[in-house]
Amino acid sequence: MSAYEHGNGIAKLPTGIPGFDLITLGGLPKGRTTLVAGTAGSAKTVMAAQFLAEGIRNADENGVFVTFEESPDDIRNNMIGLGWDIRRWESEGCWAFVDASLHPEHDEIVSGDFDFGALVARIEHAIGKVSARRVVMDSLGAVFTQYQDRSIVRRELFRLSSALKKIGVTAFLTSERTNENGKIARYGVEEFVADNVILLRNMLEAEKRRRTIEILKFRGTVHQKGEYPFTIIPRQGVVVIPLSAMELKQKSSTLRITSGQEELDQMCGGGFFRDSIVLVSGATGTGKTLMATKFLHAGAARDERTLFFGFEESREQLFRNAGGWGIDFESIEKKGLLQVVCDYPEIMGLEDHLLRIKQHLDEFNPNRVVVDSLSALERVSTMKGFREFIVGLTSFIKHKEIAGLFTSTTPNLMGGTSITEAHISTITDSIILLRYVELFGEMRRGLTVLKMRGSAHEKTIREFMIDSAGMHIGKPFQDVSGILSGHPSCATGGEVERLSSLFVEGGDI
Numbered sequence: 001m002s003a004y005e006h007g008n009g010i011a012k013l014p015t016g017i018p019g020f021d022l023i024t025l026g027g028l029p030k031g032r033t034t035l036v037a038g039t040a041g042s043a044k045t046v047m048a049a050q051f052l053a054e055g056i057r058n059a060d061e062n063g064v065f066v067t068f069e070e071s072p073d074d075i076r077n078n079m080i081g082l083g084w085d086i087r088r089w090e091s092e093g094c095w096a097f098v099d100a101s102l103h104p105e106h107d108e109i110v111s112g113d114f115d116f117g118a119l120v121a122r123i124e125h126a127i128g129k130v131s132a133r134r135v136v137m138d139s140l141g142a143v144f145t146q147y148q149d150r151s152i153v154r155r156e157l158f159r160l161s162s163a164l165k166k167i168g169v170t171a172f173l174t175s176e177r178t179n180e181n182g183k184i185a186r187y188g189v190e191e192f193v194a195d196n197v198i199l200l201r202n203m204l205e206a207e208k209r210r211r212t213i214e215i216l217k218f219r220g221t222v223h224q225k226g227e228y229p230f231t232i233i234p235r236q237g238v239v240v241i242p243l244s245a246m247e248l249k250q251k252s253s254t255l256r257i258t259s260g261q262e263e264l265d266q267m268c269g270g271g272f273f274r275d276s277i278v279l280v281s282g283a284t285g286t287g288k289t290l291m292a293t294k295f296l297h298a299g300a301a302r303d304e305r306t307l308f309f310g311f312e313e314s315r316e317q318l319f320r321n322a323g324g325w326g327i328d329f330e331s332i333e334k335k336g337l338l339q340v341v342c343d344y345p346e347i348m349g350l351e352d353h354l355l356r357i358k359q360h361l362d363e364f365n366p367n368r369v370v371v372d373s374l375s376a377l378e379r380v381s382t383m384k385g386f387r388e389f390i391v392g393l394t395s396f397i398k399h400k401e402i403a404g405l406f407t408s409t410t411p412n413l414m415g416g417t418s419i420t421e422a423h424i425s426t427i428t429d430s431i432i433l434l435r436y437v438e439l440f441g442e443m444r445r446g447l448t449v450l451k452m453r454g455s456a457h458e459k460t461i462r463e464f465m466i467d468s469a470g471m472h473i474g475k476p477f478q479d480v481s482g483i484l485s486g487h488p489s490c491a492t493g494g495e496v497e498r499l500s501s502l503f504v505e506g507g508d509i
Contacts, residue, residue: 010221013134013170016054017047019240023224024215029196032219033161033171035140037184038200043211043230043238044174046082047200048136049075050237051172052095053084055134062094063134064126064169066119068142072097083235096126101142116156120163127167135169140193141176157193184216195219201227205382209349213240229388231351241351243388243395252454257304257368257403260294263473264432267449267458272430275401276453277394279425281408282434286445287466288407289313291432292370293322294470295405300332304367307360310342311376318342325470339364350381350389358396368403374424375409390424429453437463437483439490446483447473 012026021027028034038044052063067075075097076086089095100119127135143153164171173194177184180201197217203210212227230240256271259278265271272278280288296306310318318340319329332338341360345353361369371377371393378386397404406428425431431450436443448461460476461483482489 012221014059015051016058017050017238017240018236019228019230019242020213020238022242023213023228023240024218025221025223028170028172029218029221030170031165031168032195033164033173033193034196034198035173035175035184035194036198036200037175037177039177039180039202042200042202043232044176044200045070045075045078045138046232047238048138048172048174049079049084049086050082052134052136053079053082053089053237056089056094061133062096062130063136064096064098064123064130064132066098066100066123066135066137068100068137069139071101072099081234082232082237084237093130096130096132098122098126116160120160123160124163124167127169133169135164135171137171137173139174139176154193161193208380208382208385210382210385211351229351229385231349231355233352233355239351239355241354241388241392243392253401258298258302259291260296260298261291261471261473263462264447264449267460267462267473268430268452269455269457272403273454274403275398276429277397277404277406277427278430278432279406279408279428280432280434281410281425283410283436286434286436287464287471288409288434289318289321289372290325290466290471291434292372292405292407293318293325293327295368296338296370297322297327297332299368300335300337303337305337305339305364306368306370307364307366308338308340308370308372309357309360310340310372311345312373313342315340315342324468326468339366345377345380350377350385353377354389354392354396357393361396361400365400366402368405369397371404371406373407373409375407387424387427390427394427425451433484435461435483437477437480439480446477448484 011030012024012028013030014021014027015024036044036047049065052065055061055063065072065075070078079086086095090097098119100122123135126132140157143157161171177199180203184197184199196215196219199214199216201212201214203212211230211232213230214227215223215225224242228240228242230238233239253274255274256265257274258265258271259268280291282288292308296308299306308318313321322329329338329340333340339360341356348356357371374390377389381389394404408424428451430452433448433450435446435448437446438444445464445466446461447464448459449457461480462473462476464471464473466472477483479490
C-alpha cells in the first residue's frame with residue numbers, strides 16, 4: 001500500500017521527498033488538501049513538482065499539475081535540471097497539465113460574480129484522463145490578482161477543495177507570503193481552504209541564507225514540531241534534513257582503536273573507542289592536522305579505510321605535509337585505504353556539505369573519518385545552523401559505528417573559556433586539547449585529554465614537540481598552573497607541597 005495508518009485512523013500518503021516523510025511521520029494525510037506557503041525563492045514550485053514526480057517514479061501514482069502562474073512550457077524546462085522528464089511522463093499518460101495561467105491577451109481584471117465551475121470541470125477531466133492520485137495547484141496567489149472580490153474567490157476555492165476531496169485525490173496547493181515571519185499567506189484566505197499548512201522559509205541571517213520547513217497544521221493527525229533545514233540538490237530536488245527528529249539509538253562499542261600515538265593511547269586509557277567522536281581543539285599551529293594525519297596513518301597500517309574531509313588545505317598541500325612527517329598519502333590512496341575530499345566551505349551551504357559527506361560515507365564505507373576543520377565550516381553558517389550540522393554529522397557517523405576525528409581552531413592563541421565558539425564540545429565523546437605554553441620567554445606546547453566518555457583517562461597536561469618525524473609526547477608539565485586559561489605560571493616548592501597535601505587524607509589546609 002502507498003499509504004499507512006498512523007495510529008489515529010488517518011491514512012498518510014508517503015510523498016517520496018527525502019526527509020519530508022520523516023518529519024510528517026509518514027507523509028501527507030491521504031485524500032486531503034495541503035497548503036505550502038513561502039516567500040519568493042523558498043522552493044514552493046520545486047516541491048510541488050517533486051510531489052508529482054516522486055509519485056510517478058516510486059509509487060505508480062499519476063498526477064495533475066494546475067498552473068495559475070507559470071506556463072506549462074516554463075515548468076517543463078525549469079524542472080529538467082532536477083532530472084524530471086515531464087514531457088516523457090505526459091506522453092506516457094502519467095502527468096497532465098491544466099493551464100489556468102493568465103495570458104497577456106487576457107489580462108483584464110474581473111469584478112463581480114465568478115465561479116470555478118469551468119476550472120473544476122477541466123481538473124476533473126485531467127484527473128480522469130491520467131487516473132491521477134495526486135494534484136498540484138501552483139499558485140493560489142495568482143488567482144487573487146485576477147479578481148477583486150476575495151470573498152467570492154474564497155467560496156470558490158472551498159468548492160474546488162471539496163471537489164478534490166470527493167474525487168479522493170491528495171492535493172498540494174502553494175501560496176505566496178510577503179515576508180518570512182508575517183501572516184501565513186498573502187491574502188489571509190488560503191490557509192482556511194486547506195486541511196494542512198506547511199511553511200517554507202528562506203531566511204537571511206548574518207548575510208547567510210538558510211532554507212527551513214515547518215509543519216504548522218496537520219488536521220487530525222500528528223507530526224514533528226519545529227523548523228527543519230532543507231536544501232535543493234541537482235538531479236534530485238528538495239531534501240529535508242530532519243536533524244532534531246533523529247533518535248539517540250546508536251550502538252556503543254567497547255572495542256578500542258589506536259590514535260596513532262602510543263603515549264596518547266595510554267593517556268586515553270588504551271586508545272579511542274571504535275565508534276566515538278573525538279574533537280581535537282587548539283590554536284593554529286598546535287598540531288591538529290598532524291594528529292589527524294597520525295590517526296589516518298594508524299588506520300591504514302591496519303588496512304582500515306579513512307575518509308578525509310579538508311576545508312582549509314588543498315589535497316596537494318595535505319599530501320606534501322604528510323610527506324614531511326614521513327607518511328606517504330599517495331601510496332595509501334592507491335591501496336584504496338584513503339579518500340581525500342577538499343573544498344572551500346563557501347562553495348555551498350552547510351546542508352549541502354552534510355548531504356555530500358553522507359554520500360561519501362555511504363559510497364566509501366570507511367572505518368575512520370576525519371573532518372579538518374570544523375572552524376572553517378562555521379564561517380558559512382549561523383550558530384544554530386552550525387550546531388544542527390554537527391548533530392547531523394555525528395549522528396551519521398555513529399550510526400555507521402565508525403571512529404570520527406574532528407579538528408577545531410580555538411579563537412585565542414594561548415587559551416580561552418570555550419573549546420569552540422559554537423559550544424559543540426558537549427556533542428563529542430572525547431576532547432583532546434592542545435595549547436601553547438609560554439615559559440621563560442619560550443613557546444612550548446601542551447596536550448591534555450579533557451574529556452573521554454566511558455573511560456578513565458590521564459588528567460595531566462603533557463608537553464609535546466613536533467619535528468620531521470611527527471609528534472613526540474613527553475612528560476607532564478611540573479609546577480606550572482594556568483595553562484588552560486592561557487596564563488601559565490610557575491609555582492614555588494612550598495606552594496606545590498601545600499596544594500598536594502589537599503588531596504592526601506588527613507592533610508592540613
